[in-house]
Amino acid sequence: MGEAIMRLSGSEHADLVKAAIAGDEMVCSQFDEITVASWHRCYTGYGLDPIDAPDPVIIPRGDLRERQERACHLLEIARHEMTSLYQQLAGSGHAIILTDNEGVLLNYIGDPMFTDTAANVCLQTGAVWDERTQGTNGIGTCVMEKKALVVHKGAHYLERNANLTCAAAPIFDPHGNVLAILDASSEAKLAQKHTMVLLNMSAQMIENRVFFCALKETYVFRCHSRAEFIGTLGEGLIAFTPEGRVLAANRSAMFQMGLESPQQIVGREIQDLFTISLPMLLKRAHSQSCPAFPIIETHSERRFFAKVQPPETTSAPTPAPIQRRAASNLRTDACPSRYDPFDALHFGDPRMKRNIETIRKVLDRDIPCMLFGETGVGKDVFSRAMHQSSERRDKPFVALNCASLPESLIESELFGYKAGAFTGASRDGNRGKILQADGGTLFLDEIGDMPIHLQARLLRVLEDRTVVPLGGDKPIPVSIQLISATHRDVRSLIAEGKFREDLYYRIHGISIQIPALRDRADRRELIRRIAQEEAGENVRLDWEPAALEQMVAYQWPGNLRQLRNVLRAITALCEDHYVRMRDLPDEIRHPAHESAQDDIPAPEFNALAVAERDALLKVLEGAHWNVSLVAKNLGLSRNTLYRRMKRYGINPAR
Numbered sequence: 001m002g003e004a005i006m007r008l009s010g011s012e013h014a015d016l017v018k019a020a021i022a023g024d025e026m027v028c029s030q031f032d033e034i035t036v037a038s039w040h041r042c043y044t045g046y047g048l049d050p051i052d053a054p055d056p057v058i059i060p061r062g063d064l065r066e067r068q069e070r071a072c073h074l075l076e077i078a079r080h081e082m083t084s085l086y087q088q089l090a091g092s093g094h095a096i097i098l099t100d101n102e103g104v105l106l107n108y109i110g111d112p113m114f115t116d117t118a119a120n121v122c123l124q125t126g127a128v129w130d131e132r133t134q135g136t137n138g139i140g141t142c143v144m145e146k147k148a149l150v151v152h153k154g155a156h157y158l159e160r161n162a163n164l165t166c167a168a169a170p171i172f173d174p175h176g177n178v179l180a181i182l183d184a185s186s187e188a189k190l191a192q193k194h195t196m197v198l199l200n201m202s203a204q205m206i207e208n209r210v211f212f213c214a215l216k217e218t219y220v221f222r223c224h225s226r227a228e229f230i231g232t233l234g235e236g237l238i239a240f241t242p243e244g245r246v247l248a249a250n251r252s253a254m255f256q257m258g259l260e261s262p263q264q265i266v267g268r269e270i271q272d273l274f275t276i277s278l279p280m281l282l283k284r285a286h287s288q289s290c291p292a293f294p295i296i297e298t299h300s301e302r303r304f305f306a307k308v309q310p311p312e313t314t315s316a317p318t319p320a321p322i323q324r325r326a327a328s329n330l331r332t333d334a335c336p337s338r339y340d341p342f343d344a345l346h347f348g349d350p351r352m353k354r355n356i357e358t359i360r361k362v363l364d365r366d367i368p369c370m371l372f373g374e375t376g377v378g379k380d381v382f383s384r385a386m387h388q389s390s391e392r393r394d395k396p397f398v399a400l401n402c403a404s405l406p407e408s409l410i411e412s413e414l415f416g417y418k419a420g421a422f423t424g425a426s427r428d429g430n431r432g433k434i435l436q437a438d439g440g441t442l443f444l445d446e447i448g449d450m451p452i453h454l455q456a457r458l459l460r461v462l463e464d465r466t467v468v469p470l471g472g473d474k475p476i477p478v479s480i481q482l483i484s485a486t487h488r489d490v491r492s493l494i495a496e497g498k499f500r501e502d503l504y505y506r507i508h509g510i511s512i513q514i515p516a517l518r519d520r521a522d523r524r525e526l527i528r529r530i531a532q533e534e535a536g537e538n539v540r541l542d543w544e545p546a547a548l549e550q551m552v553a554y555q556w557p558g559n560l561r562q563l564r565n566v567l568r569a570i571t572a573l574c575e576d577h578y579v580r581m582r583d584l585p586d587e588i589r590h591p592a593h594e595s596a597q598d599d600i601p602a603p604e605f606n607a608l609a610v611a612e613r614d615a616l617l618k619v620l621e622g623a624h625w626n627v628s629l630v631a632k633n634l635g636l637s638r639n640t641l642y643r644r645m646k647r648y649g650i651n652p653a654r
């Protein structure tokens with residue numbers, strides 16, 4: 001909005017405003033249309049005087065508390081984003097503000113540098129910053145315009161606000177209504193160009209999280225024209241019922257589909273919007289690995305990639321595994337009959353096979369399970385397969401990633417809270433993940449990141465089989481199958497005093513080490529199967545042998561997650577459904593290899609090295625990873641064997 005305008009004296013400012021309102025072209029050309037339109041509203045609509053305006057308004061405490069309680073979920077979600085935005089702008093004299101849709105400040109995180117100015121202009125929780133009270137300003141004008149904007153310096157209608165710069169972005173609810181405004185304000189002289197970009201991203205992040213929270217009991221169709229953008233900020237989200245009726249859509253979905261409002265598709269059948277049947281969508285939603293699949297939007301005939309997320313806590317209809325099928329015999333039927341959820345997890349790798357045999361023996365015996373493995377090996381996918389194979393399959397599977405939530409939120413998310421337990425708590429309270437999982441499975445991912453003071457509470461829940469929500473006094477009985485996962489070395493965390501030893505023993509009744517992809521004997525088959533899945537059901541994908549070998553020999557530091565992403569790109573790029581060497585990304589065609597002999601096999605030895613590595617893995621497997629025994633059988637010293645294992649990137653099993 002209006003370029004840096006000199007700070008004017010009170011009467012000069014008033015003259016400028018009045019001239020713009022009178023239609024003075026010279027003056028109007030200094031400001032954009034939004035500013036001039038807002039000035040008109042302030043002058044003629046609200047009868048505000050730019051100089052002699054009424055005092056700022058602060059609502060009574062009780063009223064503020066009520067508004068905060070009404071917006072408690074939003075405040076919880078936004079707190080994390082506001083803090084991280086504040087950190088990104090740290091030291092730049094900004095305040096990050098969240099208001100409701102009437103411009104009332106609900107939360108404020110301010111740089112101490114800005115405190116005096118903020119106090120002078122009454123930027124504080126409970127203050128009303130709508131246009132009627134404060135004239136043209138970031139928050140109030142954003143409420144009116146429903147779009148992101150900056151009100152800088154003299155573009156403020158009231159002279160008392162003309163030393164501020166305010167960037168504001170609306171946060172929409174899933175039905176397209178303005179729910180809140182996120183604002184970053186500072187003294188005008190400290191304005192920064194990139195504030196708006198960061199602010200917009202944070203607003204969208206909050207909006208998407210609000211969407212998922214509000215619609216977690218429905219199916220969510222996630223789409224983007226580029227597969228790798230699914231799961232990012234720009235993904236389109238469309239919520240629909242099990243019958244296929246569209247309930248809501250986010251801003252990106254509307255943008256990508258060229259819609260003005262979600263109402264244009266609400267109530268319609270999702271299968272009318274895209275070329276896919278409802279049974280196929282539901283099947284995709286419950287498929288174990290849920291890769292993005294290509295799909296055409298009916299109206300524009302544009303191609304998108306999509307994933308479907310099933311309801312979070314309701315029990316799922318029988319999901320479909322990765323189809324075990326010959327590529328030449330592709331099935332397109334929608335509802336497979338009975339299946340084994342573990343089937344999709346391996347294609348003959350002995351460690352995975354043994355893992356699954358072990359798990360089958362302990363399923364439904366109330367034994368907590370701990371999954372270890374590098375990032376992306378499929379711990380989450382494994383835990384879901386465990387749930388689907390257990391007697392608890394018709395009850396909820398509830399996951400919580402302890403690393404993705406700020407410490408302050410983990411407690412209320414996990415243990416829940418009673419109504420009014422703390423300022424900002426919802427009126428209805430929150431059951432918390434443990435109680436949501438009652439009768440089913442609770443998956444605690446990245447448990448190594450759980451704050452130590454909460455570890456004691458979790459231990460008590462596991463020992464007593466009851467939960468006491470925050471602010472509650474009565475223990476509530478609960479029955480959960482606990483699965484925890486981490487890629488961290490919990491023993492080191494214990495040694496550093498970051499993880500309780502007693503909890504560790506309590507949660508790892510049985511431990512499963514999911515092998516890294518580079519250690520798996522079935523990676524050739526995995527590559528083929530996942531590639532076929534990514535290519536779609538109606539094509540037959542083939543490989544140039546050298547290209548497949550190169551993929552097999554690669555070290556895959558990001559494991560199955562990386563493999564799937566790479567295959568998604570390759571299958572989209574290759575011609576005639578034939579993957580050639582030239583289609584592989586550079587890092588796979590020319591993997592960086594260090595010179596030391598202890599490093600991974602050099603590419604020129606790939607085939608041989610891979611064969612030797614596989615043979616070594618097989619022997620180690622056969623000896624249940626007893627390194628001394630294997631060394632003896634091979635006539636090697638233990639040290640030589642360890643060196644060779646290191647050279648081939650084989651980690652000793654736990």
Ligand SMILES: Nc1ncnc2c1ncn2[C@@H]1O[C@H](COP(=O)(O)OP(=O)(O)OP(=O)(O)O)[C@@H](O)[C@H]1O
Binds near residue numbers: 376379382
């Ligand atoms: N058995 C499998 N078959 C096909 N793809 C799989 C399989 N297991 C995992 N994947 C793919 O790898 C991705 C990562 O899996 P998952 O989230 O389960 O890994 P993780 O070990 O839990 O990762 P992190 O430690 O980072 O949370 C999945 O989204 C899926 O695309």
